Amino acid sequence: MEYSKLPIFLIKLKSMLDDQCNQHIISWNNQGNKVIIHQIDEFKSSILPLYFKSTNYSSFQKQLNNYGFKNFKQSSRQCEFYNQFWTHDYQRIHLIIRKKHNLEDVNSTSNFMSSLLLLISNQKQLMANIEMIHRQQSMISQNIYQLHTESIKQQDLIINLPELQI
The missing domain is CATH 1.10.10.10 (Winged helix-like DNA-binding domain superfamily/Winged helix DNA-binding domain)
Incomplete structure (x- = not known):
């Protein structure tokens, strides 16, 4: 044997x-x-x-x-x-x-758990990406507002420029 x-x-x-x-x-x-x-x-x-x-x-x-x-x-x-x-x-x-059915159950459960853990990990990464995009969007919105405010000031300055030359 x-x-x-x-x-x-x-x-x-x-x-x-x-x-x-x-x-x-x-x-x-x-x-x-x-x-x-x-x-x-x-x-x-x-x-x-x-x-x-x-x-x-x-x-x-x-x-x-x-x-x-x-x-x-x-x-x-x-x-x-x-x-x-x-x-x-x-x-x-x-x-x-x-017994084969126990082994299949273990493999099936193991595969399910692995897939679930991968899905959870991917979900966490997506949530982190969404949060980063949200922060970037907020910064871009602030920059646009500042540029718009600056643009209005420059337009006012240009409009009032002929008056200042007199």
């Missing part, structure tokens, strides 16, 4: 289970067909940070769900996860496939 072709999540889960130091926190059941997390709190604080960027336990559960694992919660401190292809001998591990 070539494990390098497996999804990273499954490789990390396998590593957790294979590490003898973790056996009191996470292990196989006696039949070797369920993963048992014996101490959820300790799993959250000491195991998750070693293997994943996110130490959020619900994210870990969602990943398990995405790969077809069923949760058999036994108590608030312990739970079991089952997937028909996930066994202690890893013989059928290659048959575990991530």
